[in-house]
Amino acid sequence: MSTELLEVLDVAVIGAGASGVGVGMALKDFGVERFAILEREFIGASFERWPKEMRFITPSFTSDQFGFLDYNAVGLRASPAFILKKEHPSGKEYAGYLRRVATQFDLPVWEQIAVESVTPIKQAEGFEIETSKGVIQALFVIWAAGEFQYPNLLPFPGAEFCRHSSRVESWKEVAGDDFIVIGGGESGADAAIHLAEAGKHVYLLDADPPWEMNESDPSLTLSPFTRGRINEAFKSGNIEFIARAEVLGVGQNGSRYRVFCNDNYKFDTPEPPILATGFMGFRFGRTAGWPRRAVIMPGSAHTLRNEPFTSAPRA
Ligand SMILES: Cc1cc2nc3c(=O)[nH]c(=O)nc-3n(C[C@H](O)[C@H](O)[C@H](O)COP(=O)(O)OP(=O)(O)OC[C@H]3O[C@@H](n4cnc5c(N)ncnc54)[C@H](O)[C@@H]3O)c2cc1C
Numbered sequence: 001m002s003t004e005l006l007e008v009l010d011v012a013v014i015g016a017g018a019s020g021v022g023v024g025m026a027l028k029d030f031g032v033e034r035f036a037i038l039e040r041e042f043i044g045a046s047f048e049r050w051p052k053e054m055r056f057i058t059p060s061f062t063s064d065q066f067g068f069l070d071y072n073a074v075g076l077r078a079s080p081a082f083i084l085k086k087e088h089p090s091g092k093e094y095a096g097y098l099r100r101v102a103t104q105f106d107l108p109v110w111e112q113i114a115v116e117s118v119t120p121i122k123q124a125e126g127f128e129i130e131t132s133k134g135v136i137q138a139l140f141v142i143w144a145a146g147e148f149q150y151p152n153l154l155p156f157p158g159a160e161f162c163r164h165s166s167r168v169e170s171w172k173e174v175a176g177d178d179f180i181v182i183g184g185g186e187s188g189a190d191a192a193i194h195l196a197e198a199g200k201h202v203y204l205l206d207a208d209p210p211w212e213m214n215e216s217d218p219s220l221t222l223s224p225f226t227r228g229r230i231n232e233a234f235k236s237g238n239i240e241f242i243a244r245a246e247v248l249g250v251g252q253n254g255s256r257y258r259v260f261c262n263d264n265y266k267f268d269t270p271e272p273p274i275l276a277t278g279f280m281g282f283r284f285g286r287t288a289g290w291p292r293r294a295v296i297m298p299g300s301a302h303t304l305r306n307e308p309f310t311s312a313p314r315a
Pocket residue numbers: 014015016017018019020038039040041042043044045046047054055056057058059072113114115116144145146147148149186187190282
């Protein structure tokens with residue numbers, strides 16, 4: 001890391017995803033001149049990483065005439081429905097939309113510059129931002145680095161044997177026929193739908209299943225877009241829903257994996273279980289250790305990992 005002072009700004013926005021690009025448009029509209037969006041990769045990097053088959057669940061619609069914003073727009077005069085001509089864009093398409101907006105609105109995005117720390121300046125206003133290219137000072141810092149690139153990889157002991165849903169490039173191209181997906185929210189349901197469509201068998205497990213909830217908050221329940229798709233996939237017989245299954249840990253024996261749940265339920269699978277249990281966001285200075293939501297198992301993770309399988313009940 002270089003300690004050279006690169007720039008002094010009024011506002012530094014960290015991350016050029018949906019939030020960072022949207023905030024950039026707003027800063028321009030408010031007439032802020034000395035600002036930059038610092039991006040460690042390139043505009044829309046998280047969306048570029050979505051599994052190929054994943055689509056926006058919220059629909060895009062050009063409703064400008066009525067003065068409403070397109071649901072998926074990051075700002076005024078920037079409707080993805082108009083630009084992409086798609087109701088449910090893919091991650092790649094949406095990344096293209098963000099790049100187009102950044103160009104059209106001439107946003108100052110500095111790519112390939114990773115933020116490593118943010119510290120208040122002593123005895124003066126503002127912050128010192130340490131980056132991979134040097135130090136930047138800014139009066140205000142807007143954190144827009146998202147969650148997608150910071151998945152929660154250790155929600156329970158043995159989770160290291162699993163594959164996180166955000167690390168899958170394409171559900172159709174995943175090898176194997178028999179899957180367990182842990183977590184039945186949007187990411188897990190989306191994984192199960194695409195695996196089932198590819199002719200694979202899926203157990204979809206959740207302790208508190210979103211598919212049973214009747215809430216208006218979309219972060220608690222499944223969107224209408226996903227409910228419709230899951231109903232269709234269910235007809236194929238390739239998806240089985242396991243409700244009230246709280247996963248306590250995962251073990252491996254040879255080439256098989258075992259998922260340990262409450263009430264002594266165990267599920268065996270030949271493929272690494274898919275983790276769709278969420279994200280944790282960026283933590284400065286975080287290097288190792290269990291996240292806040294770790295489930296404490298009787299015995300250590302090491303004991304669990306080496307436990308030989310005794311029987312293989314499926315449910
Ligand atoms: C299955 C699924 C479906 C979804 N569907 C929808 C939907 O239909 N509608 C909807 O509105 N939302 C949807 N979302 C949520 C949406 O993807 C996120 O809310 C959105 O991506 C968040 O945007 P963001 O800009 O905060 O983060 P991101 O898009 O992740 O952008 C963060 C950026 O910050 C950069 N960055 C990270 N760390 C640093 C660092 N240290 N220094 C510099 N740069 C850094 C990254 O490279 C990245 O480009 C969905 C999510 C999932 C998982």
